[in-house]
Amino acid sequence: MQSSKHIYYLLASSTALTLALTACGDGDNGASADDGDDTGSGSGRQIELSVATFNEFGYEELLKEYEADNPGIKVTHVKADTADNARAALRNSLGANSGASDIEGMEVDWVVEFKQYPDKFADLADPEVEGRWFDWKTEAVTLEDGKLMGYGTDIGPEAICYRADLFEAAGLPTDREEVAELLEGSWENYFEVGKDFVANSDAAWYDSAGALWQGMINQIDYAYEDADGNIVAASNPEVRAIYDQVLQASVEDELSAGLALWSPDYTASFQKDEFATMLCPGWMLGIIEGNAAGVEGWDVANVFPGGGGVWGGSYLTVPAQGDNIEEATKLAKWLTAPEQQVKAFEAKGTFPSQLEALDSDVLLESTNAFFNDAPTGQIFVDRAEAVKAQPVKGPRYFDINTALQDAITRVDVDQTDDPESSWAKFVSAVEALG
Amino acid sequence: MTVGATTTAPPATTAGPLPAPASPKRERRGRRSGVDVRFSPYLYIAPFFVLFAVTGLFPLLYTGWVALHDWDQIMGQGEFVGLDNFVAVLTGSAFWRAFTNTVSIFVLSSVPQIAAALLIATALDRNLRAKTLWRMGVLLPYVVAPVAVALIFSNLFADRFGLINALLETVGLEPVRWHSDRFASHVAIATMVNFRWTGYNALILLAAMQAVPRDLYEQAAIDGANAWRQFWAITVPMLRPTIIFVIITSTIGGLQIFDEPRMFDQYGRGGADQQWQTLTIYLYELGWTRSDFGMASAVAWLLFLIIVGFGIVNYLITRRIATAEGKKS
Numbered sequence: 001m002q003s004s005k006h007i008y009y010l011l012a013s014s015t016a017l018t019l020a021l022t023a024c025g026d027g028d029n030g031a032s033a034d035d036g037d038d039t040g041s042g043s044g045r046q047i048e049l050s051v052a053t054f055n056e057f058g059y060e061e062l063l064k065e066y067e068a069d070n071p072g073i074k075v076t077h078v079k080a081d082t083a084d085n086a087r088a089a090l091r092n093s094l095g096a097n098s099g100a101s102d103i104e105g106m107e108v109d110w111v112v113e114f115k116q117y118p119d120k121f122a123d124l125a126d127p128e129v130e131g132r133w134f135d136w137k138t139e140a141v142t143l144e145d146g147k148l149m150g151y152g153t154d155i156g157p158e159a160i161c162y163r164a165d166l167f168e169a170a171g172l173p174t175d176r177e178e179v180a181e182l183l184e185g186s187w188e189n190y191f192e193v194g195k196d197f198v199a200n201s202d203a204a205w206y207d208s209a210g211a212l213w214q215g216m217i218n219q220i221d222y223a224y225e226d227a228d229g230n231i232v233a234a235s236n237p238e239v240r241a242i243y244d245q246v247l248q249a250s251v252e253d254e255l256s257a258g259l260a261l262w263s264p265d266y267t268a269s270f271q272k273d274e275f276a277t278m279l280c281p282g283w284m285l286g287i288i289e290g291n292a293a294g295v296e297g298w299d300v301a302n303v304f305p306g307g308g309g310v311w312g313g314s315y316l317t318v319p320a321q322g323d324n325i326e327e328a329t330k331l332a333k334w335l336t337a338p339e340q341q342v343k344a345f346e347a348k349g350t351f352p353s354q355l356e357a358l359d360s361d362v363l364l365e366s367t368n369a370f371f372n373d374a375p376t377g378q379i380f381v382d383r384a385e386a387v388k389a390q391p392v393k394g395p396r397y398f399d400i401n402t403a404l405q406d407a408i409t410r411v412d413v414d415q416t417d418d419p420e421s422s423w424a425k426f427v428s429a430v431e432a433l434g
Numbered sequence: 435m436t437v438g439a440t441t442t443a444p445p446a447t448t449a450g451p452l453p454a455p456a457s458p459k460r461e462r463r464g465r466r467s468g469v470d471v472r473f474s475p476y477l478y479i480a481p482f483f484v485l486f487a488v489t490g491l492f493p494l495l496y497t498g499w500v501a502l503h504d505w506d507q508i509m510g511q512g513e514f515v516g517l518d519n520f521v522a523v524l525t526g527s528a529f530w531r532a533f534t535n536t537v538s539i540f541v542l543s544s545v546p547q548i549a550a551a552l553l554i555a556t557a558l559d560r561n562l563r564a565k566t567l568w569r570m571g572v573l574l575p576y577v578v579a580p581v582a583v584a585l586i587f588s589n590l591f592a593d594r595f596g597l598i599n600a601l602l603e604t605v606g607l608e609p610v611r612w613h614s615d616r617f618a619s620h621v622a623i624a625t626m627v628n629f630r631w632t633g634y635n636a637l638i639l640l641a642a643m644q645a646v647p648r649d650l651y652e653q654a655a656i657d658g659a660n661a662w663r664q665f666w667a668i669t670v671p672m673l674r675p676t677i678i679f680v681i682i683t684s685t686i687g688g689l690q691i692f693d694e695p696r697m698f699d700q701y702g703r704g705g706a707d708q709q710w711q712t713l714t715i716y717l718y719e720l721g722w723t724r725s726d727f728g729m730a731s732a733v734a735w736l737l738f739l740i741i742v743g744f745g746i747v748n749y750l751i752t753r754r755i756a757t758a759e760g761k762k763s
Contacts, residue, residue, distance in 0.1 A: 084701075088722050095507040117508050260613075262700040264588055268595040399724055402703075409706035414614035416707050425707070432526055433724065 045072060047327050051335075052078040052101035054086035056286070057153060057314070058344030062335060073327065083107040087398075093319075094120050100319040102328035103335075106150060108313045111141055113395040115149060122318040122325045124148045129333060136390040137353045141315055150315030151336040154350035156281030157383035158215060158309040161288060163203075164372065165297030166276040170200040176374060180303035187216060187245065190305040194255040197276060204257035204275040209250035209412035210405050211261055215279040216242045217401070218309050218391055224401070225394030233400045234427040243404070247419045250412045260413045267291050279304075281311040282351035282380045289370045299372045302379045308386030313353060351380050358384065396433060403429040494738070501731035507721065512728075519732035529733065531708050532716040533740070535620065539695070539712060540688035542624035543631075548680060550628070551635035552673075556665060558636065559643045569640070572633035583626055584697030591622040591698075613699060619710040626694040631687070635680050642676035643669060678752045685748055689741050690714055713737050 053059060063075045078101050080086035087110050093099035094117065106114065114121070125148035132138075133152040141150040160183055164174040172193070173179055183190055194205030206212060217223050220242070224233035233239055250256035257275040259266040269275070270291035278284065280300060288298060316332040318325055334340060341352035342360045357363060358381050366377035407426035410417040417425065501519050504512030523529045558569055575583070590597045591612040599609035612622045646669065654664050670677075692714040696702040703719055704711025711719075713733065721730030 091507055091722065091725060095510070120508065259594075260700070260706075263613075264592040264596070264700075265594040268592065272595075402723075406706040414611075414706055414709075416614055416709075428527075432528065 048074045050076045050101035051103045053105040054080040054083045056348040058348030102322040106315045110398045112393045150317040152353035153314045155353040156312035158281045158304050159383050160301045161280035162277045163297045164299045170197050176301045179301040183303045187305045191249045203273045205255035207275045208259045209256045209408045286349045300374045497731045505727040507725040519728045523732045532711045532713045536712040538620045543627040544684045544688050547628045550632050554636040555639035576634045580693040587626045616709040623694050646672045
């Protein structure tokens with residue numbers, strides 16, 4: 001009995017301590033709330049907003065800041081682990097007409113399919129935000145009647161990340177300026193350098209044919225669906241041409257490490273000398289750093305074959321089913337303002353899509369210690385400016401691209417098919433989509 | 435013993451005074467009790483049927499209704515298309531590939547699982563030291579969340595840097611292409627299923643074994659039957675109803691297998707070439723990735739019919755074994 005009493009005492013006192021500590025935390029927030037100008041309703045009415053994101057948007061601190069500046073507003077953050085799961089959850093709540101968060105994050109690859117359901121989303125068009133983003137970022141979510149479906153958060157301008165130590169061992173230049181010069185130009189050039197590299201190294205040139213595919217397909221304006229929305233994936237000669245090119249380089253020329261993106265093998269391979277280069281959108285830096293912890297030699301070159309390219313990037317949307325559309329829009333507008341997006345960049349490396357943010361000193365001066373102190377801020381600003389347009393993605397983009405990634409995986413990773421038979425399966429998969 | 439003593443107390447109190455024969459005054463009440471007698475049993479069992487109608491029958495029928503339409507996940511009901519969805523599903527190769535995978539994984543998991551469960555249960559039925567520890571131990575895999583199991587196993591079964599392939603390579607064997615080879619992927623998934631369910635089934639069988647009268651074993655031992663003979667001549671026949679139960683439940687579970695194949699790779703769609711896409715994964719892909727609820731519902735109905743079919747076949751086979759064995763003894 002004595003001992004159990006003792007435990008209760010301990011429990012009680014630790015709970016009290018926790019409460020006291022949280023109370024202190026609240027006090028701090030309260031103090032900072034006072035010096036912010038009160039734009040919130042402040043009438044004592046508590047408004048609860050929920051923000052659904054996936055992966056890392058870098059919003060944790062920002063949401064706390066917003067709560068502090070706007071008394072009466074409470075924000076909950078719903079985080080999905082992957083974009084695919086976020087997409088499935090959102091589709092579900094739109095179908096059920098309930099359950100969506102007040103603000104829903106969307107990935108560029110599937111934001112377009114939701115343009116089919118314009119009534120499900122609030123119109124975010126507002127003179128105040130005009131010109132805030134890259135034109136192509138906004139165009140992708142603007143409907144024909146001028147309705148704006150989402151506010152841009154981040155973009156994924158691509159550079160090339162490389163292993164300087166493996167480059168050196170294979171007799172290639174290691175300095176990031178020289179590497180940029182070496183890889184400047186077309187994809188053919190990138191593959192040619194790769195052939196030189198693999199001839200002098202045990203490592204492959206790049207991680208995965210699937211990753212290369214993402215880089216190359218994102219440079220084609222109308223890849224799978226034409227301007228009228230007809231599915232042309234199987235008949236578009238451009239698609240077939242890069243399909244052949246990627247697989248020729250990956251399988252015939254053995255430039256690919258043959259890893260399936262995001263698989264356990266892929267993650268584990270960063271700890272070994274499996275490949276020397278990667279297509280590298282801004283958000284990839286964090287992934288490389290995490291997976292390759294302890295590996296030295298990573299660097300990033302200010303170059304991308306075939307001109308600029310973007311991979312990934314997201315939007316915030318406001319589903320029409322929410323109870324507080326006005327307040328949600330306000331929060332979305334605030335979150336996607338340049339100042340906040342720079343903070344998100346500092347937190348998680350998500351590269352801002354706001355033009356004004358590109359002039360931010362914080363952004364321009366940021367370097368990355370893991371990548372040999374590369375001036376990543378400046379590099380990605382340059383990479384973003386090299387992007388002339390974002391490819392037009394139709395409502396079926398996500399499904400077709402998934403089928404094409406499967407086709408590439410069958411040849412590059414699984415080796416269950418050759419390029420020809422795998423293409424045939426892709427064609428019938430696209431037909432089945434209808 | 436004291437418990438037994440209390441139950442021997444006279445039961446008279448429970449009966450109470452017997453009701454007097456119906457007097458004219460009570461006629462109306464009698465009629466009411468007639469109604470009562472006739473309908474109240476239905477009322478007593480009603481909760482089950484109401485619940486079943488709401489959570490079982492209605493969704494089943496409504497799914498059938500959805501299957502007859504073009505039905506988008508977000509836009510809802512579209513045109514009535516009759517059996518078009520069924521035709522599209524049945525004429526596509528994806529459905530049959532998923533069906534084959536499902537049956538293959540089901541056979542690879544259920545058969546070894548029940549055999550192993552039977553053996554484990556027999557072992558646990560002995561007088562072991564630290565009995566409870568062992569019994570709880572076999573249930574442990576069942577308690578672990580399937581997602582966690584799948585994560586651990588996907589590292590074990592990784593193609594290139596997985597633990598199993600590393601072991602195979604150290605003893606000089608060829609690594610197995612767990613994700614590329616269709617059959618190997620089925621074996622890997624079946625292993626996850628077995629890991630999770632064998633202990634559970636073993637405990638059910640163990641519970642039944644405990645009910646087998648011990649004197650049967652004593653007699654058999656006196657007659658000179660060894661442990662193996664006792665197992666086949668006493669344990670298995672006495673467990674028959676339980677074994678049938680375990681087989682039927684694992685059939686239903688096995689044909690609906692979802693968690694393990696979904697977690698087997700990072701995308702959860704059953705492989706680039708549908709190597710391990712089961713029917714439920716196919717259904718999920720149709721409904722939630724492609725947004726085609728009509729087709730997904732058609733697959734759901736077909737899956738339902740398949741399970742009923744398998745259930746009937748299983749029942750007939752096990753009943754036949756039961757009667758054949760029964761005649762023999």
